[in-house]
Amino acid sequence: MEEKRTSTLDNGLIWFGAGVSIAEIVTGTQLAPLGMGKGILAILLGHGIGCVLLFLSGWIGAKTRCSAMETAGRSFGNKGNILFAILNVLQLVGWTGIMIYDGALAANGIWDIGTAFWAVLIGALIIVWLLVGLTHLGKLNTVAMLLLFGLTIVLCVIIFRGEGAEETSGDLSFGAAVELSVAMPLSWFPLISDYTREAEKPFAATMASSAVYGLVSTWMFVIGMGAAIFAGTDDIASIMVKAGVGILGLVIIIFSTVTTTFLDAFSAGVSSLSISKKLKATPFAVGVTLLGIIGAIVLPLYDITDFLYLIGSVFAPMIAVMIVDFYILKEDESDRSVSWVSFICWLIGLGLYRWLLHVDTPFGSTLPDMAITMILTLIIKKLYRLLHNYR
Numbered sequence: 001m002e003e004k005r006t007s008t009l010d011n012g013l014i015w016f017g018a019g020v021s022i023a024e025i026v027t028g029t030q031l032a033p034l035g036m037g038k039g040i041l042a043i044l045l046g047h048g049i050g051c052v053l054l055f056l057s058g059w060i061g062a063k064t065r066c067s068a069m070e071t072a073g074r075s076f077g078n079k080g081n082i083l084f085a086i087l088n089v090l091q092l093v094g095w096t097g098i099m100i101y102d103g104a105l106a107a108n109g110i111w112d113i114g115t116a117f118w119a120v121l122i123g124a125l126i127i128v129w130l131l132v133g134l135t136h137l138g139k140l141n142t143v144a145m146l147l148l149f150g151l152t153i154v155l156c157v158i159i160f161r162g163e164g165a166e167e168t169s170g171d172l173s174f175g176a177a178v179e180l181s182v183a184m185p186l187s188w189f190p191l192i193s194d195y196t197r198e199a200e201k202p203f204a205a206t207m208a209s210s211a212v213y214g215l216v217s218t219w220m221f222v223i224g225m226g227a228a229i230f231a232g233t234d235d236i237a238s239i240m241v242k243a244g245v246g247i248l249g250l251v252i253i254i255f256s257t258v259t260t261t262f263l264d265a266f267s268a269g270v271s272s273l274s275i276s277k278k279l280k281a282t283p284f285a286v287g288v289t290l291l292g293i294i295g296a297i298v299l300p301l302y303d304i305t306d307f308l309y310l311i312g313s314v315f316a317p318m319i320a321v322m323i324v325d326f327y328i329l330k331e332d333e334s335d336r337s338v339s340w341v342s343f344i345c346w347l348i349g350l351g352l353y354r355w356l357l358h359v360d361t362p363f364g365s366t367l368p369d370m371a372i373t374m375i376l377t378l379i380i381k382k383l384y385r386l387l388h389n390y391r
Contacts, residue, residue, distance in 0.1 A: 006198045011205040012212045014195055017259030018188065019216025020152060020252075022102040027180060028224025030305070033172045036229060042174055043221045046181020049367050051214035054185045054192060055206055057319050060326050061193020062202035068193040068267065069274035072318065073334045075325045076346075080338040084318060085274035088190045089288070091311050092268035095187070096261055096292030100126075101301040103257030110250045116297045122257050123293035129262040130269075130285050147255060152219070154248060159226045179357075179364030183308040184217055185210075186366055189319045191267040265289045309357060309365075316366050317349020320373035329381060341384050342377075349373030 006014075031039040060071045069088060073081035104118035192209060199205030269285030295301065321342050325331045333339040352372060356365035 005200040006195070006205065008199065008201055008204045008208050011195060011199055012208040014263065015209040015213040016149075016216050017256070018263050019213045019220060019260075020256040021099070021217075021220060021260040022106050022253060022257060023099055023260070024184060024217055024220035025224035025227070026102060027184060027305075027308075028221035029228040030180060031172065031177045031221065031225045032228035034174065034177055036225070038174060039177065039225045039229075040222060042177035043181045043218055043225070046178040046183075046364065047185060047214045047218045047221075049178075049363070050182040050185025051210045053319065053323075053366075053370065054188060054213065055210035056323055056327070057189045058192035058196040058206040058209055059203070060322060062196035062199055062206045065197050066193065067197060067270050067274070068190050069271045070334075071193050071322060071326075072190075073274070074332045075318075075322045075339060075342045076333065077336040077338040077342075078334050080333075080336075080343065081274055084190070084315075085271045087314055088271045089268050089275070091187075091190075091314075092264045092271070093288050093291050093295075094307060095264040096126075096268070096288055097295030097299065098301045098307070099257055099261040099264065100292045101296035101299070103253055103261075104296055106253045107250055110247075110253070118254075119293050119296040122254060122261070123289050123296075125254070125258045126261050126265055126289050126292075127286055129258060130265060130282060130289065147251065152223070152252060152256075155252060156219070156223055156226075159223060159230055173360050175360045175362050175364050178362070179312075179366060180305070180308070181221060182364050182366045183312055184221075185214065186316060187308060187311050188213070188263075189315050190271075191263060194267045194270045195263075261289075261292070265292070312366055313350050313353040313357075316353055316370050317346050317373045320349055320370040321345050321377050323370075324374050324377045324381070328378060331381070341381060345373065345377040345380055348376055 028043070031042060034042060057068075060066075060074075061068060064071060064074070066074070069081050069085040072084045076084065100119050100122050101115075103122045104115040107118040107122075108115045192206075196202060196206045196209060265285040265288045266281075268288040269281035269283075272279040272284040273281055325333070325342070333342065349369060349372075353365055353369040356369050359365075361368055
């Protein structure tokens with residue numbers, strides 16, 4: 001029987017759901033000190049950089065029909081990718097907890113019956129999404145996305161109908177704002193191939209995924225920044241309550257959290273297969289969701305800025321090495337156990353990213369880090385080839 005594949009529309013809807021997120025809105029509020037003009041420019045520039053790189057990452061998986069961590073094996077070896085699979089699972093457990101925490105906190109701001117209750121409810125719905133499965137979400141996802149689309153328009157109107165901008169405090173450089181805007185697409189680099197590999201039309205699905213996510217994430221950032229500037233608060237729940245759309249807001253919060261966090265938990269399950277073939281993807285994903293629920297209840301997970309930078313420092317140079325191998329050198333190291341040359345290039349990129357966080361560039365840290373890492377990878381691997389052939 002022919003394997004069921006996801007359509008381009010399915011992939012677009014999946015990544016629409018990834019973009020509609022309370023975490024994206026909250027991150028957008030941090031750009032308010034720039035003002036609307038410079039803030040929107042930073043958001044557009046950051047998302048433009050991030051989503052071009054997101055496409056390049058997703059196309060590797062779509063072209064090869066490999067999961068995200070399997071594509072890492074093409075650069076780092078069939079055992080070398082285990083490190084990245086472990087790191088990816090850890091960051092996805094963190095993301096699952098953060099997303100459930102943000103959703104539960106916002107939901108409780110509208111209907112105060114306890115964040116623990118909302119965390120359990122949101123987690124239970126994520127598990128339902130997981131049990132339905134990626135290739136069978138179809139109509140369920142379509143209905144959820146149409147609902148979210150309508151309600152986010154309502155939210156946008158509520159925020160931007162204010163009469164004037166509020167004074168916003170804080171000190172944020174343009175480069176730091178660009179980096180925050182890049183950081184959200186970057187956080188999906190080690191996930192996107194888990195979905196594009198299943199597509200009926202690989203190129204169209206990869207293009208739709210990165211473009212839809214970029215547009216929707218940009219929209220969420222602008223909503224968050226607008227909330228901080230025009231409504232004078234980063235508390236989205238309070239804005240909804242004051243506007244008299246509490247129930248509608250509750251629906252936005254719950255379903256946006258579910259559709260985004262589903263991707264984190266699902267990909268954790270897929271990545272687990274690169275750690276051990278004895279593991280089962282769906283039960284593992286359910287276990288990650290349960291850990292996320294517990295973390296959301298017992299840990300303070302509100303400020304995710306440092307977490308975003310940590311993800312960037314690990315996965316930006318990883319993708320840089322993979323882009324050079326796949327698109328330029330046409331190399332596949334998956335027949336090797338470990339490619340130490342690739343790991344040396346990655347470590348250089350990781351150190352460079354951490355250093356660039358302390359350097360104020362107009363393009364943030366990710367773009368210069370990846371550009372330099374790609375150039376160094378190309379030089380180092382060319383030299384390695386020459387020395388290897390000489391011997």
